[in-house]
Amino acid sequence: MKEFKFEVHRRLDGALARTGTITTPHGVIETPAFIPVGTKATLKALTPEQLADVGAQAVLVNAYHLYLRPGHEIIDQAGGVNTFMHWDYPTFSDSGGFQVMSLGVGFKKVIDMTGVTDEKSLARKEKLAWIDDDGVRFKSHIDGDMHKFTPELSMQIQHGIGADITFAFDELTTLHHSYDYQVESLDKRTHPWAVRSLAEHQRLNALRSHRPPQALFGVIQGADREDLRRKSAKFLGAMEFDGFGLGGALRKENIGEIVRWMSEELPEEKPRHMLGISEPDDIFECIENGADTFDCVSPARVGRNGALYTRFGRANVTRAQYRDDFTPFDATCDCYTCRNYTSAYLHHLFSSGELLANTLATIHNERFIVRLVDDIRASITDGTFFELKKSFLADYYSKK
């Protein structure tokens, strides 16, 4: 059975960008790579075959959601998430750390980088998570039952799920938290929780030797503070993690710089995963500064909501102007949707509320981001990264 392994192949002159391969029990990931998110062990609206066709090399599922339903024991009984969801390629599982924020403090604040930016819609929401230094108490969003997550339970869940790459349980703070809170969050929760996650992970890997060994990535926090990001990266970088998740509240204006702080402190021979990042400009910045993999719900969610990426920016296909536009939404795209359907047809599917709208839009958006990162990987190999970055972003922000 293949052990987890990361190899760097090519480094870009004048930047921290690099290509490599992550080897897992379920196959190899060529990096940099975009990893689509299938929270509940399914990428909404796609079959695993459709997801593979889009070029996805791996999928990321979520411990919190699968713990609530169907329960990680069920997935364990099924033989692990790969078998359960009929996905033969590598898998990641998130720890539930994001839900500490999105179900907790995220309920009432305007948060950057969380998908929730509207105070009015937030006002109607109910807080469902409460943090203390031992862990987080959650009220299930499904039935209101109380549950408590700890680093140990998160790892037990993630071992039941059986993903190739797991993440340490962390606290995602927001840019609205004070400096003092960020310090306290690192010292009292994210870092101690990383220690506990790693210990439990090692115990479970030894205990469950009948299953493929799993890898664990430590998650770095510290918001937009250089001293905290470096401190967090240094602390976690010295531990026996297989790689790192670069988490959290990242100020978009200097996201590359923030990633660089962490990359400079982290061991070079371990992979760096950007949690929840997929905007094209962010991807370029992160890769340039040392990021290897990305996951994000955005391509899928945004697609289901009617917005599609194009070489010339993202636009809503629900707009009236597309009602009689019989050209592909992005003529430069090689995806199944753009090869076979027109903007007018997609517009019709969305306005009719047809389910195929979700499938075709998701195929396109996932392909668009996967392909972008694939192109970036090739550009690192042949040394044209900066040319690609310049030309792509010039087109992308010329607006469709």
Place this chain on the structure above:
RNA sequence: GCCGGAAUCGUGUAGUGGCAAUCACAGGAGACUGUAAAUCUCCCGCCUUUCGGCUUCGUAGGUUCGAGUCCUACUUCCGGCA
């Protein structure tokens, strides 16, 4: 022909003597970054960038301090009876 009922935003409606325009749908625009999301927000009579101004409850009269609301006639529609 007679009897009864109805007429409010593009549509269906709320409104039962006191600032008309509630709710839904349709329509328009936008948002979405480790998924409480096939979701959410805003606009949706006219004018105005805003503040705000103006108009309007089938038509014409009447009662009343005041009428979408009560009365009369007419028009149209829906029932029922001939």
